[in-house]
Structure formats: structure tokens, C-alpha cells
Amino acid sequence: MTTPTMGPAEPPAGSRAARMRQPLARQVLEAVAAENGVCIRPLAMRRVDVVTGETEIIPMACGATLASKCPSCAERARKLRMAQCKAGWHLDDEPLPDPDPPGDDAKTLVQLRADLEAVRTDAVTGHDVDQIGEVDDLISQVDAALADLGVRGKAAPDSRDRPRRTRSTRRRQDAPDLPRLPVDRRTVGRTFTGADGTVWRPSMFLTLTCDSYGRVNSDGAPVDPDGYGYRRAARDAIHFPKLVDRFWQNLRRAVGYDVQYFACLEPQRRLAPHLHAAMRGTIPRVLLRQVAAATYHQVWWPACDQPIYAPDRLPVWDEQAGGYT
Numbered sequence: 001m002t003t004p005t006m007g008p009a010e011p012p013a014g015s016r017a018a019r020m021r022q023p024l025a026r027q028v029l030e031a032v033a034a035e036n037g038v039c040i041r042p043l044a045m046r047r048v049d050v051v052t053g054e055t056e057i058i059p060m061a062c063g064a065t066l067a068s069k070c071p072s073c074a075e076r077a078r079k080l081r082m083a084q085c086k087a088g089w090h091l092d093d094e095p096l097p098d099p100d101p102p103g104d105d106a107k108t109l110v111q112l113r114a115d116l117e118a119v120r121t122d123a124v125t126g127h128d129v130d131q132i133g134e135v136d137d138l139i140s141q142v143d144a145a146l147a148d149l150g151v152r153g154k155a156a157p158d159s160r161d162r163p164r165r166t167r168s169t170r171r172r173q174d175a176p177d178l179p180r181l182p183v184d185r186r187t188v189g190r191t192f193t194g195a196d197g198t199v200w201r202p203s204m205f206l207t208l209t210c211d212s213y214g215r216v217n218s219d220g221a222p223v224d225p226d227g228y229g230y231r232r233a234a235r236d237a238i239h240f241p242k243l244v245d246r247f248w249q250n251l252r253r254a255v256g257y258d259v260q261y262f263a264c265l266e267p268q269r270r271l272a273p274h275l276h277a278a279m280r281g282t283i284p285r286v287l288l289r290q291v292a293a294a295t296y297h298q299v300w301w302p303a304c305d306q307p308i309y310a311p312d313r314l315p316v317w318d319e320q321a322g323g324y325t
């Protein structure tokens with residue numbers, strides 16, 4: 001007679017090895033959530049009822065657009081983009097409603113804001129540091145009250161932004177000058193009239209790629225590892241999102257309207273990031289090249305490849321300027 005034996009792969013029940021093979025509760029939860037299209041890493045938000053004072057915790061979807069972070073939210077975002085694209089791409093009018101006329105409360109606050117601004121200017125002229133601080137506090141409060149009223153945009157620069165103003169004038173001298181137009185609240189691109197009178201409103205595809213850091217083999221590895229620009233490749237990859245944001249900002253300022261696009265980021269074989277975008281409207285190629293070149297210069301200014309501070313030489317906090325010097 002033979003007794004049934006367990007195969008060597010089957011560890012005895014209750015042993016540590018058997019426990020290790022059980023899926024983690026967290027993994028099971030994530031798999032079930034993803035299968036049902038529910039966010040796998042929701043954020044816990046506390047909501048306070050201002051009347052009863054009761055608080056409750058509500059899970060909010062994370063809203064990730066990368067499937068590697070949250071497949072459910074990424075899929076939902078993708079479907080939303082598809083619906084937006086289908087419904088909006090070919091519109092030839094602007095669906096944006098005009099903002100509501102300002103209420104009396106908002107007007108009073110804006111007047112108060114202007115008065116405070118005048119007091120602040122006097123304080124700056126008289127070098128009254130204490131008063132500047134007090135006025136800045138009041139301005140912040142008025143700004144917050146305006147924001148609560150649902151007034152969008154800023155009537156004047158934020159008081160906390162002030163010390164930065166001096167820094168923004170510093171710009172790289174060899175950066176090409178771009179046309180700078182006020183950006184209209186308009187998203188519809190140029191039209192072209194054909195010989196037969198048909199009006200066309202074309203769109204365009206754009207691919208943005210980082211510069212070469214040296215030749216690579218078919219597997220993406222550098223042909224000459226000693227001469228390859230590894231540091232530049234790494235810095236470009238880290239700053240790519242900033243480059244892309246700046247590119248659209250510069251492009252909108254250069255063409256004078258709110259260019260709309262659907263884009264997708266992907267790594268190339270050499271792992272350099274790469275942007276594919278479908279843009280509504282057409283923009284001259286020369287201008288696109290100028291904007292791309294100028295954007296790259298701006299993002300890399302000031303230079304960051306030489307360390308300025310070391311443990312024995314630390315930046316000093318300047319209370320008045322509200323920043324490190």
C-alpha cells in the first residue's frame with residue numbers, strides 16, 4: 001500500500017514557507033479594485049460638517065494618469081480624454097462661458113486691495129520694514145477672501161511672490177527672443193480658404209525629442225560609453241516634465257491663443273523621453289523650432305551642473321527677501 005505524498009513544492013500547511021506563499025492582503029485588494037475599475041490607492045480626505053461639527057473620512061480616487069500607478073484611474077482618464085477629443089476637436093466656436101459679473105463684495109475687496117497696495121508702496125519708500133510685513137499680511141487675507149468669493153486670477157502679484165520678482169529678470173542672454181503676444185481666451189486655430197472657397201481648419205502632429213547624447217546600439221546602449229553624455233541625459237530626463245510645461249506656455253505666448261493638445265509621453269530606446277502631441281490648429285514650423293530651442297535654454301538657466309553650496313558653505317536665509325541668498 002502506498003500513502004499519498006505531497007509533492008516537494010508543497011510546503012507543510014502552517015509552516016513559514018506556506019504562509020509566505022499566501023498572497024498579501026494588499027495585493028488581493030489592489031487586484032480586486034483594478035478588476036472592478038476602482039482606484040487602487042485612494043486618498044483619505046477628512047470632511048467636516050460646519051453645522052454639526054461632525055467629521056467623516058471619504059476616500060478620493062487618486063486621479064493618476066499612469067497605468068503603472070493606478071490602472072483604474074489611468075483608464076478613466078484615458079476614456080475622458082477620448083470623449084473630450086471626440087466632442088471638442090472639430091468645434092469652431094469656444095464653449096467657454098463668459099465669467100459672471102463681479103458682485104459688490106468682490107468690488108469692495110478689490111478696492112481695499114488697491115488701497116493696501118498704495119500703503120505698501122509708501123512703506124517701501126519710507127523703508128518701514130515692520131509696516132511692509134503688516135500690510136503684506138493684510139493683503140494675503142484680502143486675497144484669501146477674494147479667492148473664497150470665487151474670484152479667479154490675481155488682481156496684483158501675490159505678496160509672497162514679491163521677493164522673486166528680482167530673480168525673474170535674470171535670463172540667459174543667448175536665448176533667442178520669441179514673439180510675445182497676449183494670450184486670447186481662444187482655442188480655435190487658423191483657417192485656410194481653398195481655391196474653391198472651402199474653409200479648412202487643419203491640425204498638426206508634433207514630436208518633441210531630446211538632443212542626442214552620443215550614438216547608441218540597437219539595444220539602446222551607448223556605442224562609446226566614455227564619450228556619452230550620461231549626466232546631460234539624466235538631467236534632461238529629470239527635467240522633461242518641466243520642459244514640456246514650459247514649451248506649451250511659451251508656445252501659447254508666441255502664437256497668442258490657448259493652443260489645445262492631446263499628448264503622450266514615452267521613452268525612446270535610449271530611454272530619452274519623447275513627446276507625441278496632436279495639436280488643434282497649425283503653427284509655422286520655424287516658430288515651433290524657435291520655441292523649442294528657447295524653452296530648452298530657459299529651463300537650463302541658471303546652470304546647475306556646478307555645486308555652489310557645500311556643507312562648509314551654506315546658503316543664508318534672508319528674512320526680508322523671504323528666500324535664501
Ligand SMILES: [Zn+2]
Binds near residue numbers: 038041061
Ligand atoms: Zn487611482
